[in-house]
Amino acid sequence: MKRNSIVRLGVALGAVGLLAGCSTVGGGGAQGGDPDGGEALAPEDMTMVTVVKVQGVGWFDRMEIGVQEFAEESGVDARQEGADDASPEKQVQIIQDLIPQAPTAITVVPNSPEALSSVLGQAQAQGIITVAHEAAGIENVDVDIEAFDNISYGELIMENLAECMDEEGQYISFVGGLTAKTHMDWVQGAQDLQLAEYPDMERVEDPVESKEDENVAYQRTKELLAKHPDLTGIQGSAGTDVAGAARAVEEAGLTDEVCVMGTSIPSVAREYVMDGSIDKIFFWDPAAAGKAQLKIAQLLAEGEEIAEGTDLGIEGYESLSKLDGFDNVFVGDAAVVLDESTIDDYDF
Numbered sequence: 001m002k003r004n005s006i007v008r009l010g011v012a013l014g015a016v017g018l019l020a021g022c023s024t025v026g027g028g029g030a031q032g033g034d035p036d037g038g039e040a041l042a043p044e045d046m047t048m049v050t051v052v053k054v055q056g057v058g059w060f061d062r063m064e065i066g067v068q069e070f071a072e073e074s075g076v077d078a079r080q081e082g083a084d085d086a087s088p089e090k091q092v093q094i095i096q097d098l099i100p101q102a103p104t105a106i107t108v109v110p111n112s113p114e115a116l117s118s119v120l121g122q123a124q125a126q127g128i129i130t131v132a133h134e135a136a137g138i139e140n141v142d143v144d145i146e147a148f149d150n151i152s153y154g155e156l157i158m159e160n161l162a163e164c165m166d167e168e169g170q171y172i173s174f175v176g177g178l179t180a181k182t183h184m185d186w187v188q189g190a191q192d193l194q195l196a197e198y199p200d201m202e203r204v205e206d207p208v209e210s211k212e213d214e215n216v217a218y219q220r221t222k223e224l225l226a227k228h229p230d231l232t233g234i235q236g237s238a239g240t241d242v243a244g245a246a247r248a249v250e251e252a253g254l255t256d257e258v259c260v261m262g263t264s265i266p267s268v269a270r271e272y273v274m275d276g277s278i279d280k281i282f283f284w285d286p287a288a289a290g291k292a293q294l295k296i297a298q299l300l301a302e303g304e305e306i307a308e309g310t311d312l313g314i315e316g317y318e319s320l321s322k323l324d325g326f327d328n329v330f331v332g333d334a335a336v337v338l339d340e341s342t343i344d345d346y347d348f
Contacts, residue, residue, distance in 0.1 A: 025306040025328050040303040043075040046104040051094050053111050055082035058268045059239035059286050062348050066287030070294045086212040088115035095119045105129035105297035112179035113138035129300050131293045134182040136329045143296050143306050147284035147334040150182050154189025161233050164259035164279050168200035171233030174241040176212040183237035204228050210241050217244025236262025243268050246277035266346045273343045284334040292317045
């Protein structure tokens with residue numbers, strides 16, 4: 001039986017491991033002000049481009065609002081670019097085209113961290129600051145900023161999915177792409193917790209690719225409901241996954257039998273949350289994440305350091321923590337969980 005309960009994610013999202021000491025990133029050099037010791041760049045002299053996974057979807061439309069707000073508030077010339085589909089090759093080409101323009105910084109939400117590593121290295125070799133989001137462990141970036149610890153986020157989704165499924169039954173997990181590292185971290189964190197804490201549950205497929213496309217998630221869900229008639233749980237990772245899955249579940253008349261929850265934003269998921277075909281959504285504000293990437297790039301360009309406790313002046317990113325095992329990955333505390341009783345608390 002599906003059950004509804006509201007969970008809000010505060011400071012205790014999960015145990016975000018911190019490295020000992022006070023390690024920092026930045027503070028001069030090619031990516032922090034004038035390498036010869038001169039004055040750091042002023043905001044009006046900076047140009048920054050945020051390269052997203054794909055343009056024209058709600059998640060990155062919202063991120064673009066944050067990019068525009070950052071430009072207005074900071075005086076930095078900042079804009080967003082992205083391809084018309086979630087192709088790593090198209091992202092690589094966009095960044096290759098940007099390098100000759102010599103922007104101060106390129107920030108990126110990669111479709112494939114591995115595919116982008118080389119071209120980001122080319123950007124760094126030209127003195128361009130590089131900042132990533134949703135890409136912990138990516139090579140050739142100065143800083144990767146995450147909204148939260150990804151494994152703990154996946155565990156949080158599983159805790160809620162298990163509650164909805166009465167801790168038993170079959171489920172599947174969607175990812176935007178098998179190369180989308182954060183999505184894979186979320187579903188791995190979820191499955192690891194399921195195996196440890198919920199032995200009567202079973203993930204019956206390897207992670208299912210939606211290609212960041214609601215219609216793909218819809219079609220795959222229809223196929224998987226037919227293939228697994230006892231399926232009672234669906235986890236989504238891309239912002240459109242749960243909306244596509246919900247359409248299929250509703251059409252099949254299984255709204256009361258199948259728990260659907262995962263990452264999305266209210267504007268994409270609201271109608272399905274309100275009719276019960278999506279049980280909960282998990283998200284962070286893409287606009288704030290866009291601002292956080294750019295603010296980090298600005299601080300580095302001004303010769304500042306990114307360290308434990310750095311306050312970006314952005315909600316959810318007021319005191320950054322350093323992620324265990326990485327020299328340049330920092331996390332905020334920016335996640336929220338909503339159900340039908342709280343979905344209207346957010347207007348994007």
